Amino acid sequence: MKTLRKLILFPLLFALLCVFPTRPAAASAEEYAFRAAGEVVLGCADPAEQTVEVSFLNLYDAGEGGTEFYALDLHFDTADESGMLTLTELRCPAAASYPDENDPATGHVLWTDSSFERGVAAPVEGAIWTAVYTVAADAPAGIYTVSMTGEVVGYHPDREDAFDSDIGLSYTASVTVKTHDVEAVPVGEVTRWRCRECGRFFADERCVVSLPKTPAELFRCISSGETVLPDALEPDVNGDGKVNSRDAMQYFRLWIREAKPE
Numbered sequence: 001m002k003t004l005r006k007l008i009l010f011p012l013l014f015a016l017l018c019v020f021p022t023r024p025a026a027a028s029a030e031e032y033a034f035r036a037a038g039e040v041v042l043g044c045a046d047p048a049e050q051t052v053e054v055s056f057l058n059l060y061d062a063g064e065g066g067t068e069f070y071a072l073d074l075h076f077d078t079a080d081e082s083g084m085l086t087l088t089e090l091r092c093p094a095a096a097s098y099p100d101e102n103d104p105a106t107g108h109v110l111w112t113d114s115s116f117e118r119g120v121a122a123p124v125e126g127a128i129w130t131a132v133y134t135v136a137a138d139a140p141a142g143i144y145t146v147s148m149t150g151e152v153v154g155y156h157p158d159r160e161d162a163f164d165s166d167i168g169l170s171y172t173a174s175v176t177v178k179t180h181d182v183e184a185v186p187v188g189e190v191t192r193w194r195c196r197e198c199g200r201f202f203a204d205e206r207c208v209v210s211l212p213k214t215p216a217e218l219f220r221c222i223s224s225g226e227t228v229l230p231d232a233l234e235p236d237v238n239g240d241g242k243v244n245s246r247d248a249m250q251y252f253r254l255w256i257r258e259a260k261p262e
Helices: 002-017 215-224 245-256
Strands: 032-036 050-058 066-076 085-091 101-103 108-112 120-123 126-135 142-155 163-178 182-187 190-195
Touching: 032 163, 050 066, 050 085, 050 120, 050 142, 050 163, 066 126, 066 163, 085 142, 120 126, 126 142, 126 163
Parallel strands: none
Antiparallel strands: 032 050, 050 126, 066 108, 066 120, 066 142, 085 126, 101 108, 142 163, 182 190
């Protein structure tokens, strides 16, 4: 009986909307967003799994700083393609505390208010529904993506049918994962990034390109060709056609000398 109710409840609500009358519409890209709440830093010394909230957001203003929704049929990815991000929780707003379905195992959300009296109020930039993903402790640094699809019934007074259904919603969110907790280190006209935990330096904030910590290490990397240094300076600082330890020392000083965090 419960399964049957789930199967018929959402179609019945859309049938109810025909009384207004109404018709499904394609949502404007500016009316919704799917976005992660910040970056994830796993740590390098003792990495541990972390969680990140990725919310389906309302960007529409019905005239009072937001709008209301009366039916939601949403599908969230249960994991990203790599499997490093796993859906572990679906958080509903207080007004929708008793959804018909809200299952992280399937990523499916189904909620309705056929009375049109207790809609889910979402301010502009406010969450309509939130998916919580757990990031594995061994996830490599990088940018991961998760998606959601669905349809909603909301209040849009500027449309021909004020209580309208948006169908074919499809959004993708990017989640940035870092393995180092870095701080910016300005060096001349360039910026390096130093990890607060391990002290390593990186050429980029995502910590993809590691830089040597000492002149000796720098010289070894230059000599062996292991490291391509990311700015316009030439390793041959003296211009004598050779790369030696003196060059390495001077080069090292150019990007690390007396560097202070911003």
